[in-house]
Amino acid sequence: MAPLTVESLNPSFLKVEYAVRGELAIKAEEYRTKLKTPNNGLPFDRVISSNIGNPQQKGLDQPPITFARQLAALMEYPALAELAPGVFPEDVVQRAKQLQEEIGSIGAYSHSQGVPLIREHVAKFIEERDGYPSDPKNIFLTAGASAGVSLFISMLLSTPDSGILIPIPQYPLYTATIAQFAGKPIPYYLDGSAEWNTSLEEIKTALKKADEEGTKPKALVVINPGNPTGALLMEDTQIELIRLCEKYGLVLLADEVYQSNLHSPASHPFTSFKKLVSKLQSSIPLVSFHSISKGVMGECGRRGGYFECTNISPEILALIYKMVSVGLCPPLQGQIAVDTLVRPPKVGEPSYAKWKEETDKIHAALAERTKLMASRLNLLPGVNCVNSPGALYLYPEITLSDKAIAEAKKNGKEPDAFYALQLLDETGICVVPGSGFGQREGTWHYRLTCLCPGVEEYVGKLEKFHNGFIQRYGA
Amino acid sequence: MAPLTVESLNPSFLKVEYAVRGELAIKAEEYRTKLKTPNNGLPFDRVISSNIGNPQQKGLDQPPITFARQLAALMEYPALAELAPGVFPEDVVQRAKQLQEEIGSIGAYSHSQGVPLIREHVAKFIEERDGYPSDPKNIFLTAGASAGVSLFISMLLSTPDSGILIPIPQYPLYTATIAQFAGKPIPYYLDGSAEWNTSLEEIKTALKKADEEGTKPKALVVINPGNPTGALLMEDTQIELIRLCEKYGLVLLADEVYQSNLHSPASHPFTSFKKLVSKLQSSIPLVSFHSISKGVMGECGRRGGYFECTNISPEILALIYKMVSVGLCPPLQGQIAVDTLVRPPKVGEPSYAKWKEETDKIHAALAERTKLMASRLNLLPGVNCVNSPGALYLYPEITLSDKAIAEAKKNGKEPDAFYALQLLDETGICVVPGSGFGQREGTWHYRLTCLCPGVEEYVGKLEKFHNGFIQRYGA
Structure with missing residues (x-):
């Protein structure tokens, strides 16, 4: 055979x-492997992975939150509370005991929807955030937001002509998942000249085009704060989007995993879609995704998150439960971290001061780096970069010369991939070309994370490379 | 709308x-929730979950392996090595250091295929088990075996007429996944009268029927040791199955997650398909699945496992890598536990004695309970139970009277589900009816785990219920 x-x-x-x-x-x-060998001939001494929002990775080394890890260690090995007296603050010991009473061993499968007590805590967090009720029955814990997004997209794509509205640029999980389940992406463009604004007109244009092509829209994906754009939606726009979903019968998939990565919360605050749907008493089906991988926890490796369903019928919730039960349950340490995410130490508790100091530091460093990197990138010829008010990224537009574009074509590469490959070859900095996220035809971008310590050295390398690239290929 | x-x-x-x-x-x-309220009127004081192979769940409480949990705790909170001197054996401290040097923080995404060093350890484990080479490039760490099975089934179902050969009875992950991805199950029957033997003739009959129905077989699923049957394949049969896959161009999906749950290893040993494919120098594509959830670790909640690809081309491996990368990476604590699974403490190391004592105890208890439960069940009128030589389950056949069958029908239930529901209502014991795994028409079974401590009480309840059921409905 x-x-x-x-x-x-x-x-x-x-x-x-x-x-x-x-x-x-x-x-x-x-390159990272090659660097370990002597006389490797590479023009850099380390690879800087700016391609992925992975705060705790080697070389970035954003420290984990001590409270979260102390709790996780006690859940792994409960005997430590006795064996290492005085090592764990009293609130951590109490929290671990409470969770152990509920869960038993974290080596057991939990309820497929997630530990009931943790779902209660998530609901309470949402109620306090929004001022509207939340029901643990509507909450599903997941192995990261991706798992939930994939489940919903595959569930909503009921026929070969089913489509999903996605922003361009977008986080490529969406195009990847739609492709995997043989659906049709319905792209709507964000406006890079206006802080990556979401425009209702663009979505209506996209819907019209989909209609002409016989594609049936099932859902609207909104990423807020944006990825890769870092943009934050204003409430007026969010209300317009809810009305649009009402009008067209769309499920709203709200990717809100960066909700606590806000660099200018006074001018660019975060409002959840759940809050507005509740306030408007809208009946649109809404699924909101959150994650432990972003924010200040940055606990990507544990794989944890949740989604909350609003205006989803009990029959559909039962269907979702059935589907997630085939995968048995989300990882327990991911679930424990969700509990920490929604229930951080409070003022007056033993762990509060340290938690506050650690999280403040992470917030401040990220905001400062984002601002500094954006302003320095904007000084470069042919680079135009929105100073992201949220998330972990910048998404600069780069103007590429005809010569660079022709050379890229000769090499069988998209022009921005051609630029990014040379950046990697020369500096060891790994970014993701805009062609991976989507962009208007004839424009070029790349996404880089703002997670790297040593901004001076990092931006210095970017600047030197960019100027050299322009010398080679013209502005 | x-x-x-x-x-x-x-x-x-x-x-x-x-x-x-x-x-x-x-x-x-x-019922478990209801039991918490006073005067609940239930005729039992606890629910016994025999429906799922979940050794560490509350009420079963199989203890975790200390070595595994000490390592996991140190990976969560590395400072413990200093903060709690003397608490951790030296080999655990060294192992944690080695893994931390490789991985960095377990809060970071790892390589999507799994931490390279851990994959090297898996390959070494396979080489030592089988005596044939294994390459880390062919190994993918996963969030439990289920995730890998689902990926492969969805990848192999290329057209609406694609089918997958599955044993009946089977673990319902297979029928569920085939249904989810709109493929066709091609059932082949195992022989309950001959220790749940796998017969080549049955598979050929199934292939013939599939051919007549226009179904194109893509893969053969084999579960060894069996679930729910506990059967172990003999090498001769395995070789026949490999030859069959060669002849019909089938991918062999070998679910070997119970490979270390052997109750009579002298008469019923485990041989991996990888070993035999290597020995025969067969070119059949083989995917072997293993897990941390079963064996003596029973670490279901972490979600960890791996699959090894044999005779799968680099192009397909690249495709698999791409697909798993969309989900980012398997949970890190699952990966750490895979490392422990394939690299337990060795003779002479500080943790060896305790590890040996703990694992011997779990093996012995399971083997003893399985044997005792099978022999007691076989004494009941109308019950016929193979004494499973492997895995965690028994799958007794029950003869049901016409009256019971008629009564079940009246209630809109499968007869074995009707039996199992009454068992739950009366005793609080939760089993899974055979209709969930598949069975020959007109035969009835249920699956129960052999994980419950207090066998006397447990089997006593089963016996009392069964005799009462027969009194009500006749033998």
């Missing part, structure tokens, strides 16, 4: 693209 | 069934 070939596999899989861990990231890993 | 309805969703989702967490399990949870 012939061996198994790629052509014999699910054709949808071939169409999946995920640039965040694509060609550049793979090459960066190869 | 009309609200979101079940009918508007992906129709494949409606066909998914997963009995292990189905009607009975949901009812058992309701």
